[in-house]
């Protein structure tokens with residue numbers, strides 16, 4: 001079984017940094033991971049690990065812009081459509097990897113100029129059929145897929161920006177319909193801020209404040225009654241819009257974030273274990289050797305008929321046959 005982790009999120013959210021950190025972590029844990037670059041305009045120096053599969057070997061954005069006269073946005077869409085028409089290329093590239101994690105670093109924009117002009121073509125995840133089609137193709141090739149959507153902790157500085165991030169995460173989740181994990185990246189910036197001054201830069205002072213963002217509390221959007229913000233006529237429609245968003249998030253609480261602090265190794269481990277769990281990593285593996293004894297945790301996984309008590313009252317596995325586990329499927 002092969003596993004594909006699609007790393008997505010707005011421009012500059014830390015997707016490439018997270019992908020590299022995940023690669024390092026997998027290697028440290030003696031597991032195999034490979035980087036897949038889906039950015040046809042990527043700068044080679046952007047990668048700490050050489051991509052094992054690279055869309056630039058198939059098509060480059062510069063060539064498309066030069067030869068077909070597209071701008072950066074149209075050119076990026078053209079490159080993706082070209083990839084979808086050439087899935088045999090991807091199939092061949094994927095051929096050599098078994099039991100491995102393939103980490104797809106997905107782009108949102110193409111050039112530095114583009115980054116200045118717009119905060120990122122997040123529509124590629126939320127509206128465009130590119131990623132859903134890619135996911136279907138990966139599934140056809142026998143890969144299990146999981147989406148990881150990053151937004152950066154600086155989004156918490158501005159509640160409106162934050163909720164636009166929540167809505168785009170929600171939209172991408174609904175668009176893709178695959179197991180999904182949302183991550184709040186760059187948490188090292190928040191903790192250092194809140195710890196040294198006692199009143200964080202973002203108005204975030206306590207863990208409880210952070211918790212309201214990690215498990216988004218839509219009431220953060222509601223202005224206090226009587227406040228200047230709530231009173232001005234100009235803002236009344238804005239409030240109505242906010243109320244509608246509050247209602248939407250309350251009715252569909254789909255999004256919550258795992259905090260990611262890359263300065264703490266436990267943090268990436270936690271995110272990886274969520275990814276493993278979401279994709280049921282290793283569930284289909286054949287046991288490599290028989291274990292001499294059964295552990296405490298295994299007792300909970302055994303059907304009760306498989307357990308018997310000794311005279312000393314100690315639980316031991318009974319003689320097991322395959323039928324004992326049939327009802328566990």
Ligand SMILES: Nc1nc2c(ncn2[C@@H]2O[C@H](COP(=O)(O)OP(=O)(O)OP(=O)(O)O)[C@@H](O)[C@H]2O)c(=O)[nH]1
Pocket residue numbers: 010011012013014015016017018107108109185186187188189260261262
């Ligand atoms: N403090 C801090 N900075 C980070 C972290 N992750 C990424 N950055 C910085 O944020 C910037 C963007 O990181 P990238 O990993 O390139 O973000 P990206 O989402 O791949 O960006 P694009 O591919 O351009 O959309 C870089 O300057 C990183 O050094 C983090 O965990 N903590």
Ligand SMILES: [Mg+2]
Pocket residue numbers: 015016017105
């Ligand atoms: Mg990147």
